[in-house]
Each structure stands twice: as structure tokens, then as C-alpha cells.
Amino acid sequence: MTKTDLIKRKLVSPKEWLGARKNLLVQEKEFTRLRDQLSRQRRELPWVKVEREYVFEGPNGKEALGDLFEGRHQLVIYHFMYAPDWEEGCPSCSFWADNFNGIIVHLNHRDVTFAAISRAPLKKLNAFKKRMGWTFKWVSSGNNDFNYDYHVSFPAGVPKEELEYNYGNPPFATSDLPGVSVFYKDPEGNIFHTYSAYSRGIDVLNTAYNYLDLVPKGRDEDEFEFGMEWLRHHDRYEN
Amino acid sequence: MATHSTGTREEWLAARLELLEAEKELTRRSDEVAQRRQGLPWVRIEKEYRFETDEGSATLADLFRGRSQLLVYHYMFGPDYTAGCATCSTIADGFRGFVVHLANHDVTLSAVSRAPFAKIQAYQRRMGWTFSWASSFGNEFNFDFNVSFSEQQQREGSIDYNYERGGHAMDETTQLPDIVVQNAAMCGTDGPTYTRDRPGMSAFVLEDGAIYHTYSTYARGLDGLWGMYQWLDRAPKGRNEAELYQTGGLWWRRHDEYAKR
Numbered sequence: 001m002t003k004t005d006l007i008k009r010k011l012v013s014p015k016e017w018l019g020a021r022k023n024l025l026v027q028e029k030e031f032t033r034l035r036d037q038l039s040r041q042r043r044e045l046p047w048v049k050v051e052r053e054y055v056f057e058g059p060n061g062k063e064a065l066g067d068l069f070e071g072r073h074q075l076v077i078y079h080f081m082y083a084p085d086w087e088e089g090c091p092s093c094s095f096w097a098d099n100f101n102g103i104i105v106h107l108n109h110r111d112v113t114f115a116a117i118s119r120a121p122l123k124k125l126n127a128f129k130k131r132m133g134w135t136f137k138w139v140s141s142g143n144n145d146f147n148y149d150y151h152v153s154f155p156a157g158v159p160k161e162e163l164e165y166n167y168g169n170p171p172f173a174t175s176d177l178p179g180v181s182v183f184y185k186d187p188e189g190n191i192f193h194t195y196s197a198y199s200r201g202i203d204v205l206n207t208a209y210n211y212l213d214l215v216p217k218g219r220d221e222d223e224f225e226f227g228m229e230w231l232r233h234h235d236r237y238e239n
Numbered sequence: 240m241a242t243h244s245t246g247t248r249e250e251w252l253a254a255r256l257e258l259l260e261a262e263k264e265l266t267r268r269s270d271e272v273a274q275r276r277q278g279l280p281w282v283r284i285e286k287e288y289r290f291e292t293d294e295g296s297a298t299l300a301d302l303f304r305g306r307s308q309l310l311v312y313h314y315m316f317g318p319d320y321t322a323g324c325a326t327c328s329t330i331a332d333g334f335r336g337f338v339v340h341l342a343n344h345d346v347t348l349s350a351v352s353r354a355p356f357a358k359i360q361a362y363q364r365r366m367g368w369t370f371s372w373a374s375s376f377g378n379e380f381n382f383d384f385n386v387s388f389s390e391q392q393q394r395e396g397s398i399d400y401n402y403e404r405g406g407h408a409m410d411e412t413t414q415l416p417d418i419v420v421q422n423a424a425m426c427g428t429d430g431p432t433y434t435r436d437r438p439g440m441s442a443f444v445l446e447d448g449a450i451y452h453t454y455s456t457y458a459r460g461l462d463g464l465w466g467m468y469q470w471l472d473r474a475p476k477g478r479n480e481a482e483l484y485q486t487g488g489l490w491w492r493r494h495d496e497y498a499k500r
Contacts (some may be wrong), residue, residue, distance in 0.1 A: 004345070006307060006446055009453070012280040021455075022280055022402050024272075031272050032459055038258075039472040045254050046246035047475075074474045098336040103467040105494045106329050110471055110479050155279075165254070165499055167259055184243075184475045192245060194475050200266055201259070204471075207466040208337040211275035214464075215308040215346055215442050216281075216453050234339045 004220055047184060047192035054146045057122040058139035065146075068139065069185045072113045079152040079179040082118035082125065086144055089118070089128050092228050093178055099207050101134045117141050119153055119176065132234065150196060152179045166198035180203060243475070281444065281451035286378045290373035291356035293367045299380075302373060303445045308346045313386040313439040316352035316359060317378060321427030323352065323362045327438055328493045329369060333466030338370045351375050353387055353436060366493065384455055393431060400437055401457040409434040421489045439462060468482075 012020070039226060054065045069075050078100065081090035089097075097116065104114045115137040122140040130136055147153035151164045153176050159172045165177055179198040185191050203209060212219045221227040244252075267419065272348045291298045293306055315324035331350065338348045356374035363372055381387035388398045398410045402410040408416050415423075416431040422431030438461060442454040462468060471478045483490055 010280040014282050017280055017282045023404055024275055027272055031268055038261055043477055046244045046251050047250050048251045091400055102332040102336050106467045107470055110473050167256055182473055201262055204469050207333050208340055210463045214454055216277055216444050218277050230344055237343045
């Protein structure tokens with residue numbers, strides 16, 4: 001475990017603390033309202049009809065994008081970084097998965113189906129999922145262009161200036177990066193792409209970081225060259 | 240769902256880029272609020288508390304389990320409930336999977352409830368959770384951190400929850416919202432008994448044997464800590480519950496209760 005020093009804060013009486021806390025509460029409430037407003041704004045985005053056919057390898061064999069909805073109208077995709085030649089899934093994405101694995105059952109009851117998609121072959125996905133003890137649906141896009149079309153996988157040999165990630169360029173040369181995409185299926189079976197987020201845009205979906213934002217040390221990653229250097233797959237911590 | 244405007248990818252992209260700026264601005268705001276939060280002064284805890292845990296009787300310092308930061312989720316499970324709060328359960332379904340990461344980043348997360356430990360243990364086994372969960376049965380911890388209240392406080396209207404006196408819908412005794420009554424029924428109890436316990440999150444620090452209280456949040460302050468809502472906020476229908484609220488409907492159940500609907 002990494003353990004950094006605490007920066008000791010001023011010690012005060014409960015009454016004095018309450019004054020400071022109430023001041024912060026005003027700012028927190030304002031932030032919550034801004035977040036609500038932004039969520040409304042997000043849902044006002046126009047939708048783009050998905051014209052391409054994608055067929056994935058999944059637990060039920062070959063499944064089209066439309067099949068992934070499993071009878072619901074909304075589909076949330078987590079673009080899990082797992083390239084075909086990797087031995088295991090990305091540790092950071094695994095951290096995100098540890099966040100969403102337990103809540104999908106609830107999303108399902110608000111007309112949302114959830115699936116993770118990666119380029120690695122299904123066999124690898126299944127084995128890794130079993131090792132991690134996850135139950136979410138995970139399909140392989142190894143035989144289609146889905147990951148490239150939604151800007152989370154990048155062809156080798158193309159300079160990063162010519163590639164798109166997070167509506168700009170990828171931060172470094174790599175084959176895969178994380179993201180979240182949302183789709184809607186209308187009663188006629190038409191599928192629309194409604195939203196995608198990448199990079200720190202999926203920060204808020206890692207609830208654990210919001211928990212770290214509450215403790216005195218915060219995210220406590222400044223000393224690392226790479227922020228999530230402290231992170232391991234949940235079965236790989238030493239204690 | 241009402242018909243929605245559609246467009247080409249270029250049109251979508253233009254709108255998306257505009258939204259991206261707003262999203263980035265909000266992320267920066269969030270970082271700022273977090274920084275301010277971490278700069279709050281601390282209050283030294285002088286009182287001794289005794290909890291029941293799976294390792295026997297424990298002090299507040301023991302709950303840190305060797306780490307220097309402790310996050311307490313004030314899980315609503317009053318002594319008279321027959322099961323832990325179903326709403327808190329949806330929050331716990333989120334953190335159950337990542338407490339291991341917090342634990343390796345110098346943060347112990349522990350739930351604390353007033354129910355006797357045997358009740359907590361049975362319920363936790365039922366839900367298949369393994370995070371630390373201590374009972375504050377018989378001590379004043381929950382009352383001191385404003386998540387449990389007495390019948391007298393209810394009668395007098397002297398409940399201070401979320402830094403406000405009588406400001407919350409749960410402070411009502413005669414006309415509780417339907418959603419609260421439903422929540423109460425899911426815990427085998429009535430509205431007033433159910434609302435004597437409330438949800439919250441508190442942060443503590445242990446340094447050189449001294450414990451300090453650094454932060455507490457309640458009510459919608461928990462919104463960002465409630466994993467499922469952040470995902471729903473990104474779906475076209477959003478949280479999709481406004482109508483349900485008007486009719487008093489509570490859409491969620493404990494994760495093992497959905498099949499029974």
C-alpha cells in the first residue's frame with residue numbers, strides 16, 4: 001500500500017468547523033445543480049442514426065448491435081481496453097469495472113442495458129472475467145470496426161495527429177483507450193448513437209474517485225508519473 | 240419516449256463539442272470543490288465509542304484497520320428495522336466492488352449502523368457483501384454525527400440533518416412522502432421509525448493516536464457517491480423517475496428482490 005504523509009489542517013472547535021462546512025455546502029449544492037443542468041443539456045444532444053452493421057462475438061454467439069439491447073431501449077457501452085494480443089485486461093478499466101459490476105442490475109430496471117466491448121477474442125474476455133469474478137456482459141469486437149468507429153482503438157502506423165480521441169488527438173501512441181458510448185433503439189428497431197465520453201469525461205463514472213475526493217489526502221496521485229500507478233487488478237494487491 | 244432530433248455526425252459533433260467544454264468546466268469545478276473540501280479544518284474527537292464488528296468489540300481507531308483515513312458510510316439500519324435500507328443497498332452495491340482499491344490507497348471504508356451486529360451480519364450475508372460494517376448499537380456515534388435522531392427530537396421538531404433544522408422531507412412526522420413510507424415498508428417498519436435514521440458519509444483521520452473528524456455529507460451530498468445515478472445521467476432517458484416520484488413509486492429494489500416483482 002502506498003502511504004503518503006498527511007498535511008495536517010488547522011484544528012478547530014466543532015462550532016468553528018460547522019461554519020466552514022456550511023460555507024462549503026453552498027458551493028457543493030451549486031455544483032450539484034450545475035451537474036443536473038449539464039445532464040439535461042447532455043440529453044438534448046441530437047442523435048445520429050447508426051447505419052453500419054456490427055456483429056460481435058458474445059456469450060450467445062454472434063450478436064448484432066441491436067441484439068445487445070436485450071429488449072430494452074437504452075444501451076450503455078463501456079469501451080474496455082483489451083487488445084487482442086494482451087495477456088489481461090487493462091488494470092484501470094478493471095477498476096472501472098469493479099465500480100459498475102454491482103449496479104448493472106439496477107440500471108436494467110430503468111430501461112438501460114449495459115455491456116462492455118473489447119477487441120480481444122471472446123475466449124480471453126471470458127477467462128479474464130472469470131478470474132475477476134465479474135458478471136456483466138462482455139462481447140468482442142475483434143472482427144468488426146466498432147472500436148475504430150467510436151474512436152477507442154487506433155490503427156498502427158498512423159501518426160497520432162491524424163487520429164481522433166476525446167474529440168482531439170490521442171495523448172500518446174497506443175492501440176486502445178477507454179470510453180463510454182450510449183445508444184438508443186426506437187420501437188421500429190432503428191439504432192441511434194446519442195453520446196460518447198472519453199478520458200476524464202468518464203471520471204465521474206468511477207465512483208471510487210468521488211469517494212477519494214472526500215478524504216483529506218484526496219486522490220493522492222501527484223507523486224506518480226502516471227496517476228494510477230498505485231492501482232492493481234483487485235486480486236493483485238499484496239495485502 | 241418523445242421523438243428526438245436527429246442529425247448527421249457533423250451536426251452531432253458540433254453540439255457535442257459545445258457540451259464537451261461545459262463538461263470540462265464541470266470537471267474543473269469538481270476538482271476545485273474537492274480541494275476546498277480537503278482544506279477544511281479538523282475537529283479532534285475526544286469521545287470514546289465502542290462498536291461491534293466481525294472482529295469483536297472495536298474503538299473508532301480500530302475501524303481504521305491500520306490506515307490513516309476512514310470513510311464511514313452511515314448506512315440506514317435502525318435497531319427496529321427487519322432489513323437494511325433498500326436505497327442504501329443500491330449505494331452499497333456500488334462501493335462493494337471498489338473498497339479493495341480504497342484500502343490500498345490508505346482509505347478504509349466502513350459502513351456503520353445502529354442495528355445490533357447480529358442483524359447486520361445476517362443482512363450482509365444475504366446481500367453477499369464483504370465490506371467492513373460495524374454496529375453502533377447502544378453508543379452515541381450516529382447521534383453525534385447527525386444521522387440518528389430520537390423520538391423526542393422528532394416530536395419537538397429539533398432535527399438537524401444536512402446542516403439545517405427541519406429542512407428535510409424526512410423530518411416530517413405526519414405527512415411523510417409516499418416514497419419514504421415505501422422505503423420504510425421495505426425495511427419492515429413505519430415512516431417515523433424509518434426516518435429516525437438517515438444516510439450520510441463522514442471522513443476521519445488518525446494521526447499519532449489522535450482521531451480527527453474532517454468531513455460529513457448528507458442527503459443529495461451523496462448523489463455523486465451513488466454509482467448508478469452517474470450512469471443513468473448519461474442515458475437518453477436520464478434518471479427516468481420524475482413521474483414515478485409524483486405517483487409515489489420507488490423503482491429500485493434490493494438486488495435479490497427484482498425477480499419477485
